[in-house]
Amino acid sequence: MASFGLTLYSFVYIGLLFCGFCLAADPFANFELDFSYITASPLGVPQQVIAVNGKFPGPTLNVTTNYNVVVNVKNRLDESLLVTWPGIEMRRTSWQDGVLGTNCPIPAKWNWTYQFQVKDQIGSYYYAPSINFQRASGGFGGFIITNRKVISLPFNTPDGDIVITIGDWYTRNHKELRASLDAGKELGMPDGVLINGKGPFQYNSSVPDGIEHETLNVDPGKTYRIRVVNVGISTCLNFRIQSHTLVLAETEGHYTSQQNYSSLDIHVGQSYSFLVTMDQNGTSDYYVVASARFVNQSEWNQVTGVAILHYSNSKSRAAGPLPDPPNDSNDNSFAVNQAMSIRMNNTASGARPNPQGSFRYxxxxxxxxxxxxxxxxxxxxxxxxxxxxxxxxxxxxxxxxxxxxxxxxxxxxxxxxxxxxxxxxxxxxxxxxxxxxxxxxxxxxxxxxxxxxxxxxxxxxxxxxxxxxxxxxxxxxxxxxxxxxxxxxxxxxxxxxxxxxxxxxxxxxxxxxxxxxxxxxxxxxxxxxxxNPEDDGQKTEMPPPGNVLFCGALAHFQKPQRISASDALRIEGLLKLKSKILVVFVVVIYMMI
Structure with a gap:
């Protein structure tokens, strides 16, 4: 009888869970993100990094406009964790923002589930830890929101989609780096720049042997949407692909006028989408470069990330000098002019059918x-x-x-x-x-x-x-x-x-x-x-989530976690479903048995 009860509960639980989703106005996307330490050697030196689902960087999350996103975060670190989602607007629910002013931290060895809707959004974003200087050790990954099928892209559908994370990197872990800051010291020059969590290709003798580099595999004649996000600590990076034109198409959820760039400065936390056509001679590979900007170049020369663009018909490695960065040491207007040249595409639809530029700000x-x-x-x-x-x-x-x-x-x-x-x-x-x-x-x-x-x-x-x-x-x-x-x-x-x-x-x-x-x-x-002073029915801001964590003056409300936060949230959702649905499922399952 106990076995029957457990089986019945399981069927009801699963059935109601999925029924709850199917009754919702918009689909749900569910993810599990497991944050833990692993040992990696991105610059040839073994060090502790923060992996997500065992990967460094973490997996890219891919959803569609208006999806309800459920992310169960497992904190396997030895300290508290919060995950933030920069650029995703979290309409009406700053409770899910993942920063200390809105969330109590997730204690070590605990789970917590974020739930938010990507309402009326498209574009290229990322996720990352927000506390304890943890982003300096990893824990980040891409976050893509694709158009609904009923909304056309303002360009031909690309033949492929490539996500690239770039960022400055230290061989000291985040605990050592924050200890330096706590002691009033500067961090000093980074040890290198990573591209997708990997060190530079050995483009000259200054790069040591044994460093694994990133390779982007492409086919000649095809056009790819290449999404680049700077997840680094503090260094602006100039991004360029040898002999290829970057057609800027989108930045942080908004389509841009499609202008050509030979390189673009990507500042910390910024993300861009480029359309890149593989229109070069594919008999050899090409450099993909992310180099430090607004620094003393002679001292920072080794702080350069280099990956390889590999055509499927390539027969030889990339060779020779890297493509040059902007030569603007005597022209401080270049960077400002480039930044202000990025304009909105006012004729394109964004996440809604109407053109995104129709808001006459x-x-x-x-x-x-x-x-x-x-x-x-x-x-x-x-x-x-x-x-x-x-x-x-x-x-x-x-x-x-x-x-x-x-x-x-x-x-x-x-x-x-x-x-x-x-x-x-x-x-x-x-x-x-x-x-x-x-x-x-x-x-x-x-x-x-x-x-x-x-x-x-x-x-x-x-x-x-x-x-x-x-x-x-x-x-x-x-x-x-x-x-x-x-x-x-x-x-x-x-x-x-x-x-x-x-x-x-x-x-x-x-x-x-x-x-x-x-x-x-x-x-x-x-x-x-x-x-909103007139909101007495919580129409413009959602109430605290059922799985809210308590800390500070409210710490006494927090109960020990005996089950995962995601399960607690789902069980709470079950209890709120109409009782007649429960009855229907019980009857159906009973008849099946």
Missing amino acids: GSINVTDVYVLKSVPPVMINGKKRATFNGISFVNPETPVRLADNYKVKGSYKLDFPNMPLDRPPTMDRSLINATYKAFVEIVLENNDTVVQSFHMDGYSFFVVGMAYGEWTENSRGSYNRWDAVARSTTQVFPGGWTAILVYLDNAGAWNLRAVNLDRWYLGQETYMRII
Whole structure:
């Protein structure tokens, strides 16, 4: 009888689980991501890296527009973990964002399940750990959202799709690197650049023997969509393929005007899609290069990633010098002009049938202005810290919206200054008290000595202006108010500024940060708390998920994990199904037995 009960429960559980999915308006995509340590030697030196499902880098997740995405994360590390999904907008649910201001960390040896919908999105993204400097050891992978079949691509369907991760890399693991930062030290020059987790092809004698390199296999005459994302720590990389033209087609979920580039700078956290036609003589292989930018080239010469593009009819290895990077050492306008040449394709449909450029952002009145200024790290209370507007952010012990829902007082403050203030720097839990459905202008001023990447969770924004020098109100006269590209990560050059416009229609608590991992770790971030005051029925923001983790002032609510978080979430879903469905399944299964 006990066996019958177990069998009956299993059939009901499975049947209801799938029935719940089939009744949903949009399909579900389910993934298991197992984070663990493995030993690898990407630069010829054995070291501990973070693998996902035993792979470094992790697997690419591929879903379709509007899918409900369920990702069960297994944390097999020896410390807490959070996984974030930069650029994926998480409509109405910052609970799934995977950063400390919105999620309690997943304890070591625990599971936790993320669930979100990729509503009205397409494009090339990635996932990565967000805490403990873990991204410096891996744990990242690609995330692709493909068009629905009813929405045509603004280009001929490619013959293949290739995902490439690039990034600077140290042979020290993330624990050693963060210990250096904690001690007030600089990280120093990276040991190399990886392409898909592998070191450079031996293009000259400076590359040691025994390093495994990446090979991209292609057929002559075919066109491939090559998606490139910089998952590195802090270095902008110039990407190029020897003798091949890069036709830019998409960046971070938005189709671009299709312009030709011989190379493109890809800053930390940025992703691009290129259409590349294999139109060269395929009798030999070609170099694929990712080299450091905005650094002293003579010192950083070895910090170069090199992979191989291998035609199926190739008969010889690539040889000779690498293709040259941009020669702009005496022209600081080149990088800015290249960045601003990336424009929106206003005639293309995005995730919806209407053209994605139909949102006339240039004619909307700005309601709020924020100027975020960064400077080189400074000493605060004896610690080296990085700041926005003189504030080095300290993550609240109780995440923002969790504190709101449980009425925890004093977890954070809503007093982040909208302009730089003339006062000593401080460490604080200061958030931006943003207005729901405001149309805001954010000016990013970089008074630091390094080029920075800036990211905003939960949103895409229009990159309307960028220049060297000091931003003034007169700078608005140079803004692109018609076809500026929309994206979630933009560069800010040292001694320069970047201006973005964004419509705050996604309620929640959303992270604003430097993507440069050292600056982020040292506190260069804050959050926008965006609440709809008229939402008394949770229509504009979802309630806390049933599997929410508790920490800080609410830690006493957290129960020990006895089953996986994914199973707990599914069981909760079963209990919410209508009882008549349960009865139907019980009757059917009983008749079968």
